[in-house]
Amino acid sequence: MKDHKKTDFQTKCVHSGIDEYEHGSVVPPIYQTSTFKFKSAQHGASLFAGEEKGYIYTRLLNPTIEAMENAIAELEGGHKALGCGSGMAAVHTIFAALTQSGDHVVCSSAVYGPTTTLLSTIMRKFGVETTFVDTSNLDEVRKAVKPNTKVIYVETPGNPTLCITDLEEISKIAKKANAKVVVDNTFMSPALQNPIAFGADVVMHSLTKFLNGHADVVGGIVVVKDEETYQHFRKTLNQIGGVIDPFNSFLVHRGLKTLAIRMERHCENAQKIAEWLEKHPLVESISYPGLKSHPQYNVGLKQHRGPGGMITFELKGGLEAGRVMMDSVRLFQLAVSLGGVESLIQHPASMTHFTMGKEARLAGGITDGLVRISVGIENVNDLIADLEQSLKKVEVKNKDVQVTV
Ligand code: LCS
Numbered sequence: 001m002k003d004h005k006k007t008d009f010q011t012k013c014v015h016s017g018i019d020e021y022e023h024g025s026v027v028p029p030i031y032q033t034s035t036f037k038f039k040s041a042q043h044g045a046s047l048f049a050g051e052e053k054g055y056i057y058t059r060l061l062n063p064t065i066e067a068m069e070n071a072i073a074e075l076e077g078g079h080k081a082l083g084c085g086s087g088m089a090a091v092h093t094i095f096a097a098l099t100q101s102g103d104h105v106v107c108s109s110a111v112y113g114p115t116t117t118l119l120s121t122i123m124r125k126f127g128v129e130t131t132f133v134d135t136s137n138l139d140e141v142r143k144a145v146k147p148n149t150k151v152i153y154v155e156t157p158g159n160p161t162l163c164i165t166d167l168e169e170i171s172k173i174a175k176k177a178n179a180k181v182v183v184d185n186t187f188m189s190p191a192l193q194n195p196i197a198f199g200a201d202v203v204m205h206s207l208t209k210f211l212n213g214h215a216d217v218v219g220g221i222v223v224v225k226d227e228e229t230y231q232h233f234r235k236t237l238n239q240i241g242g243v244i245d246p247f248n249s250f251l252v253h254r255g256l257k258t259l260a261i262r263m264e265r266h267c268e269n270a271q272k273i274a275e276w277l278e279k280h281p282l283v284e285s286i287s288y289p290g291l292k293s294h295p296q297y298n299v300g301l302k303q304h305r306g307p308g309g310m311i312t313f314e315l316k317g318g319l320e321a322g323r324v325m326m327d328s329v330r331l332f333q334l335a336v337s338l339g340g341v342e343s344l345i346q347h348p349a350s351m352t353h354f355t356m357g358k359e360a361r362l363a364g365g366i367t368d369g370l371v372r373i374s375v376g377i378e379n380v381n382d383l384i385a386d387l388e389q390s391l392k393k394v395e396v397k398n399k400d401v402q403v404t405v
Pocket of ligand 1: 086089205206207218336352
């Protein structure tokens with residue numbers, strides 16, 4: 001494999017994970033096979049014993065999957081990566097690898113709903129307790145850490161509130177407590193933020209989002225910093241079995257090539273839309289890391305290279321007004337997920353964060369009136385025109401229901 005360490009991120013996106021292939025193929029072939037033939041019984045035995053390197057069975061390792069894993073490990077500045085069948089399979093693999101009964105986890109209160117649910121149901125059932133705190137408040141994190149804390153898990157910016165956690169400071173707290181820092185970097189992608197550079201031990205992504213970028217794959221990835229951790233995680237993933245498949249890996253690897261330019265456009269469009277929404281008379285509050293009004297704006301500047309493509313806001317008129325808006329958009333599509341080239345809109349309290357329950361949602365700042373948009377790479381004027389026409393419907397409706405605007 002070529003060494004791209006000294007090249008720019010844009011160049012790495014195009015070339016990372018690419019090797020020499022049969023027939024001079026410039027992209028990794030799709031090895032759509034479940035198993036690999038041994039040259040002899042001795043060869044098979046030595047592969048299993050780890051005395052020789054080679055492929056055995058796709059759940060264990062596959063060249064197409066490995067190419068995509070190597071590319072993302074390089075983009076994140078990690079050692080190696082593990083491709084998983086979904087972002088949630090990646091989250092599960094991480095907790096299965098890093099915790100056992102009797103351990104304690106500190107987790108951001110604003111994270112993707114099912115991550116909270118996994119910790120508070122399945123991991124709890126296996127004896128792992130979690131304290132959920134606002135990790136943007138470092139004192140709260142310090143107070144939550146216990147002698148048996150093994151993992152501090154953060155999403156920054158958090159889904160959906162977009163609150164920002166100081167990665168460098170969190171890493172210092174974790175180091176002192178002998179705990180590992182795990183960062184879900186899905187909302188930023190390695191184009192905008194590299195948590196390992198700020199002391200994180202493990203980075204994960206839902207590949208379903210910006211890394212693939214085209215809303216046609218479900219996948220996840222875990223990036224680790226050293227060989228020992230990699231071997232431990234690989235054994236865990238092999239046993240749990242939540243691996244990604246070769247074709248989806250091929251699609252993700254293809255998506256990576258345009259990651260840098262896609263993220264530039266996501267940021268540019270989202271910044272313009274956030275500034276436009278902030279001035280709109282119907283918008284009660286807005287959260288976007290690129291706005292100076294964001295409570296952790298300066299923390300963001302320290303650790304990311306762009307504010308990303310996600311915006312959350314609340315309308316005057318709350319949920320009722322938000323529903324009118326969501327039912328009135330024409331270009332934005334009313335759907336969960338995020339990070340694709342197409343713009344989406346959704347309602348966290350009744351959709352992505354529903355499983356958490358109201359109490360946990362409110363503790364994480366996820367109010368019933370919150371609307372989340374994932375800004376795509378379309379022409380920004382078209383996107384603003386669509387939001388504008390949908391907000392006009394809210395104004396009319398508001399007159400009917402006599403909501404004070
Ligand atoms: N982490 C984050 C930050 C996410 O946003 C998601 C999914 C996951 C992990 C899980 O990834 P998956 O298993 O779906 O690949 N977020 C979604 C969302 O906000 N809307 O729909 C899915």
